Amino acid sequence: MDWTHRIRLRHLAILVRLCETRNLSQVAAELNITQPALSKWLKDLEQDIGLPLFDRHARGIEPTLHALELRTHAREILGKLGRAQDAMTQLARGATGTLAVGVTPNIAPVLLPPGIQRFRERYPKVLLRIAENTLDYLLPLMQEGTFDIVVGRLEQKSLPRNLHYEELYDEPICLVVGITHPLAKKRKVTWQDVQRYPWISPGPATPMRMRLEYELALADQPAPWHQVESSSVLVNLALLADSDLVMPISQGLALHFSRQNMLKVLPLAMRSRGVTGMVWREAAQSSDHAVYFMESLRLAR
Numbered sequence: 001m002d003w004t005h006r007i008r009l010r011h012l013a014i015l016v017r018l019c020e021t022r023n024l025s026q027v028a029a030e031l032n033i034t035q036p037a038l039s040k041w042l043k044d045l046e047q048d049i050g051l052p053l054f055d056r057h058a059r060g061i062e063p064t065l066h067a068l069e070l071r072t073h074a075r076e077i078l079g080k081l082g083r084a085q086d087a088m089t090q091l092a093r094g095a096t097g098t099l100a101v102g103v104t105p106n107i108a109p110v111l112l113p114p115g116i117q118r119f120r121e122r123y124p125k126v127l128l129r130i131a132e133n134t135l136d137y138l139l140p141l142m143q144e145g146t147f148d149i150v151v152g153r154l155e156q157k158s159l160p161r162n163l164h165y166e167e168l169y170d171e172p173i174c175l176v177v178g179i180t181h182p183l184a185k186k187r188k189v190t191w192q193d194v195q196r197y198p199w200i201s202p203g204p205a206t207p208m209r210m211r212l213e214y215e216l217a218l219a220d221q222p223a224p225w226h227q228v229e230s231s232s233v234l235v236n237l238a239l240l241a242d243s244d245l246v247m248p249i250s251q252g253l254a255l256h257f258s259r260q261n262m263l264k265v266l267p268l269a270m271r272s273r274g275v276t277g278m279v280w281r282e283a284a285q286s287s288d289h290a291v292y293f294m295e296s297l298r299l300a301r
Contacts, residue, residue, distance in 0.1 A: 003048035009081065011045070012074035018042070018054065019063045019071045072143070079145030099289055100129045102138035104152025105233045106208060107276050110252045111151065111168070115293070115300040123289045134231050136205055139163075139279070148284045151297060153207045153250065154277045164285075166294075167277040169301050171251045172270055173211055176263045178240035184264040191221050194268065198227035200236050200247040207274060212248045215272040237262055250274060 017027045024042075028035040046053050053067040063071070103112055108130075116128065131138070131147070138150045142163065154165070175194055177183050183193055201224075202208045208231075216223060228245065230236055233253070239245055240263055247263075254265050278297060284290040 003045075006048065007045075009078065011041075012078055014038075014041075015045075015053075015067070016071055016074050016078070018061065019067055022060045022062060024061060075144040079141070082146075097123070097125075097287075097289055098127045098129065099149075099287070099293055100131070100147045101293070102131050102133065102142060102147040102150040102152075104135060104138070105132055105231050106153055106250050106253055107151065108132050109233065110256050111276065111297065111300055115296040118296040118299065119289075119293050122292055126289045128293075134203065134206060136203075142279065142281060145281070145283075148280060148287065148290050149294060150279045152276065153211075153274050154279065163279050163281060165277060165279050167275050168297060170273045170275045172273050173208065173215065173248050174251050174254050174270055175266045175268055176240070176247050176249050176254050176258075177245070177266060178243055179261060179264050180242055181240075181244060181246075181264065183246075183266060187267065189266045189268045191219055191268070194246050194266065195221065195224055197224075197244050197246045199224045200228045200230055200239055200245050201226040202231045202248075203229050206231060208248065208250070211272050211274045215248075215270050218271055250276075 014027065014031065017030065018024070021027055024038055025035050028038040031038070042054065049066070049070075051066040052064050053070070054061040054063055112130070116130075119126075119128065135150070135152060135154070138147065138152075141147055142150050151168075154167075175189075177197075181197075183189055183197075186193070201212065213223070224246070228239060230239070236247055237257065240247060246266075251265075254263065257263050258265050278294060280290070280294065284294075
């Protein structure tokens with residue numbers, strides 16, 4: 001009999017945990033079973049599949065390429081079932097559907113509100129779930145089925161497989177400071193000026209950080225003192241207030257907060273431009289409200 005007919009959802013969850021922890025005794029303790037019983041189950045599964053899933057060594061276990069590939073499918077199955085369970089709950093409460101959207105912090109306050117408003121007018125009873133985080137967190141969850149659409153500052157080359165991508169717009173990055181910063185009232189600012197102060201910067205693997213490093217290279221500038229690494233818009237705004245910090249940010253977001261007198265955009269021309277776009281799974285194209293949400297984002301700019 002095909003091994004897929006015998007495997008259960010619990011087995012998929014166990015496999016995922018083994019890949020994550022690389023520790024049989026830890027997973028056995030979590031499941032409240034003995035380690036020999038877990039080892040026997042794993043050995044039986046490997047025999048059924050006909051492929052080695054883990055290499056055993058003194059420090060624990062190491063997943064093979066076969067296990068990592070199976071983990072990808074297991075996560076997707078578990079994620080879809082979790083979404084299905086949530087959808088049934090919301091339908092019972094009167095919703096006509098659900099749409100899960102992941103968004104990066106740098107575009108959430110600017111692009112999303114007009115797109116959401118347009119969507120709500122067309123689909124007032126669709127539950128819209130918005131989760132804000134960085135791409136390195138959102139995209140793996142999207143592959144597992146947690147999100148239908150992810151929107152944010154993207155680099156197409158860094159996208160996982162089996163995801164669709166569309167650019168919405170590009171815009172420059174700029175440098176900002178708090179309104180009481182020593183540079184806030186200067187009519188002309190140089191690289192030497194901003195290099196004298198500590199910076200708030202996004203994490204090393206983020207698209208904004210990569211764009212910033214490219215901009216520094218274009219200007220033949222060394223890396224500044226990244227005193228704080230943060231992708232939280234609210235935290236960063238609070239840090240800018242009454243401080244000497246400098247922060248790179250997308251121009252659209254900078255102008256949004258500048259109009260509210262929450263920061264000052266520095267008059268330092270920057271040549272690098274970042275791309276904001278959306279990513280979606282194949283299944284989203286068969287959902288009318290997902291398709292319309294994407295169209296709402298196109299019209300929001």
